[in-house]
Amino acid sequence: MTRAAKYLDFIHTGPNTLAGKYLRMFWQPVFCSHELGPGRAVPIRILEEDLTLYRGDSGSPHVIGFRCAHRRTQLSIGWVEGDCLRCFYHGWKYDGSGQCVEQPAEPKPFADKVSIPSYPVTEYLGLIFAYLGKGNPPPLPRYPKLESSDISLDAVRLDRICNYFNNIDNSLDNAHVRFVHGRHRETAGDEIVKGDPMISVAESEWGIKREVRYPNGKAITAYFGMPNINYLNGQVVDPEIKRADLLVFKVPVDDEHHIHFEVRSIPFTGERAREWLQRRREKRAREAANRAVLVEEVLRGRLHLNDIDPNRTDYVMVEDEIAQTGQGKIPDRKHEHLGRSDTGVILLRQIWQRELRALAEGQPTKQWTYRPDMIPTYPDS
Ligand code: FES
Ligand SMILES: [Fe+2]
Structure with missing residues (x-):
């Protein structure tokens, strides 16, 4: 493997790999608190x-x-x-x-x-985090907006049968929303943003800030936190909520599997939230039993997304899972053809490559810091 190729190996994350050593420098969620x-x-x-x-x-x-x-x-x-x-x-x-x-x-x-x-x-935030690195762990990053007493948190875990970097790339990819999530958006009546967006990205103290501007003038702001966090305001399949702040961690299990942990802000508290969460978790547990089977059936050509119930609580996740596992468990990136709409993906990989190179050469890696004013936005109407 050439040196440049080595720094581009984001795929393998075992204890003796470069990407594995890098990811071990950060706290990683390993389980949902309420499930243990x-x-x-x-x-x-x-x-x-x-x-x-x-x-x-x-x-x-x-x-x-x-x-x-x-x-x-x-x-x-x-x-x-x-x-x-x-x-x-x-x-x-x-x-x-x-x-x-x-x-x-x-x-x-x-x-x-x-x-x-x-x-x-x-x-923290309904998740159990572990530090699998060497020495003393860094402070756990905190997200004050998600600590508010005005909201409840719904911590979700989705197991996905593909490499975690398929999902990391997806964090910076807004061009997929129109196609992958078009059916859900129609069902949910979410027509605030339409058409193909222009994506602007810039490196930040935490990772990458992205601004996504649509032909109708509406704009979205979202944040990627190094090395594997996406913070956005996104879709939730539920008539009581529709949109929520989503803090997402994309954690490798092994080369061909990862876990998508997601913390969602629920805009109510108390008994109403407890009942809502209970209903939601029961439905989610029933759905989780066949999600991988449905995705596999779509990939084999026996089903199409349109055959899947759009009222599943995980419907948006099923849409993403089909697209990401459809790339292959480990995609062949050598044969990609990246364009202007991949500008976020390109910057993300450049930053990852730079950090892996620094780590390999014994140089300091960048100290990433979440700032409380990094709040994702979505237009109201
Ligand atoms: S005590 Fe014998 S295997 Fe654990
Ligand atoms: Fe998506």
Whole structure:
């Protein structure tokens, strides 16, 4: 691989890859908070690493290694005890730092000599974040508008069968909206912006600011936060909401899978929000069971988007998923033909390439900072 090609390898994100090292310099969401109750453990795979996520009885989440140090069974099948996790097979017990603290069947325990990996964890905006990098984690970026007591938050997770960079590229791509989301926009009666937009992009302290101007004079402002965050005001399939601020994280699972985590601002609170979220989550759980199947059927030519119920809560996501998985799990970018409408994609890749080069050469990478006045906008009418 030539040096330039190496810096362009955004695809592979395992622990020993350049992009993997870069992404590990940032906190990454790994799970939705509401999907992990106290006393539960689950296996997770993030950045090509298998890990165990559990929530202690106290409510604190922990991320430790995937396998028990004894005879390597999967730790997520074990039992949570207090803030520790006990292995299912022979009962070795680990605390949240990965330290083994009990070996029940050993006449002369050597637990103090046994530990497995562990990573810092925190919760924010309805998501569980882990820091999988080396050394002390950076401060967790905060988004004050989403902390407002006037709104509720709906944290969503969508598993997508393609490389995360298909979705990263999509963050800077407004030309797709007219085609990919045309049917939804018609159903929702969203005709505020129409036609093919002109996209202007500029590097910012956080990543890329983009302004999207439509032929009817309407304009949208949105922000991309390095390395894998999109902050926009976007479509939600729901008659009570229609549009919401969306903070999106595109997190690699491995080369051919990623998770699209999305935090949505819901413009009401209290009992109304609780009931709305419950209804929404029940419907979402039913839909999630067949989303990948529907997308696969479309790609195989057995269905078309028009055959899918436009009232699914994830309909906009299905539209994006079809387009992105349709590029191939790992697209052949050598044979792309980029144009003026790809100006955001081009800038994004240039910035990524620059940062990977700096990392590879031992130079400082840019310190990205979210500023609270970076608020996405969408015209009201
Ligand atoms: S494999 Fe975990 S205690 Fe034996
Ligand atoms: Fe989209």
